[in-house]
Amino acid sequence: xxxxxxxxxxxxxxxxxxxxxxxxxxxxxxxxxxxxxxxxxxxxxxxxxxxxxxxxxxxxxxxxxxxxxxxxxxxxxxxxxxxxxxxxxxxxxxxxxxxxxxxxxxxxxxxxx
Amino acid sequence: xxxxxxxxxxxxxxxxxxxxxxxxxxxxxxxxxxxxxxxxxxxxxxxxxxxxxxxxxxxxxxxxxxxxxxxxxxxxxxxxxxxxxxxxxxxxxxxxxxxxxxxxxxxxxxxx
Numbered sequence: 298x299x300x301x302x303x304x305x306x307x308x309x310x311x312x313x314x315x316x317x318x319x320x321x322x323x324x325x326x327x328x329x330x331x332x333x334x335x336x337x338x339x340x341x342x343x344x345x346x347x348x349x350x351x352x353x354x355x356x357x358x359x360x361x362x363x364x365x366x367x368x369x370x371x372x373x374x375x376x377x378x379x380x381x382x383x384x385x386x387x388x389x390x391x392x393x394x395x396x397x398x399x400x401x402x403x404x405x406x407x408x409x410x
Numbered sequence: 411x412x413x414x415x416x417x418x419x420x421x422x423x424x425x426x427x428x429x430x431x432x433x434x435x436x437x438x439x440x441x442x443x444x445x446x447x448x449x450x451x452x453x454x455x456x457x458x459x460x461x462x463x464x465x466x467x468x469x470x471x472x473x474x475x476x477x478x479x480x481x482x483x484x485x486x487x488x489x490x491x492x493x494x495x496x497x498x499x500x501x502x503x504x505x506x507x508x509x510x511x512x513x514x515x516x517x518x519x520x521x522x
Binding site: 343393398 | 454513
């Protein structure tokens with residue numbers, strides 16, 4: 298049972314372009330939605346996170362857009378750089394469930410110079 | 411990086427042997443988690459701990475056990491390893507269940 302579905306599986310973007318990764322979830326009780334960035338040979342690193350009481354959160358070039366009614370959220374990377382090339386994971390959890398994260402399948406982003 | 415050390419970083423073993431992976435933290439965080447990462451599946455929670463001697467199952471706990479006898483160490487044991495447990499295993503820590511999790515750099519485990 299895949300509770301968080303992520304797309305696309307892979308993405309190629311030109312330097313300076315916008316990268317968009319989408320996630321959809323099933324459980325309406327989820328109330329915490331983080332995005333993680335992972336480089337080869339490293340563990341995932343928290344990039345940005347959002348709770349369902351806001352529709353958008355921006356940190357630098359990274360923005361999360363959240364649509365509660367559609368049960369979808371997305372990551373936008375503005376002015377994408379080659380250094381952004383990595384695998385990105387969305388996740389979801391419930392506040393009172395001990396932080397048990399349910400991850401999407403991951404998106405491998407490649408930013409071409 | 412958050413003070414998380416996973417050991418060993420790489421291990422190759424044979425089917426049927428017991429394997430123990432260690433996660434050590436220096437942050438004094440209450441919560442610790444074990445995930446496995448497989449292509450096409452993202453990361454999946456195996457077990458987690460919310461305090462010394464307090465543990466609970468995740469979504470893929472079959473074939474795994476854990477122990478936490480002190481705050482800084484969380485052990486993951488495969489009692490009798492199978493080839494389906496070949497994976498990359500990540501430990502994560504968090505000060506509380508509703509706080510961000512920070513991950514270690516993983517253990518690559520191959521079971522032949």
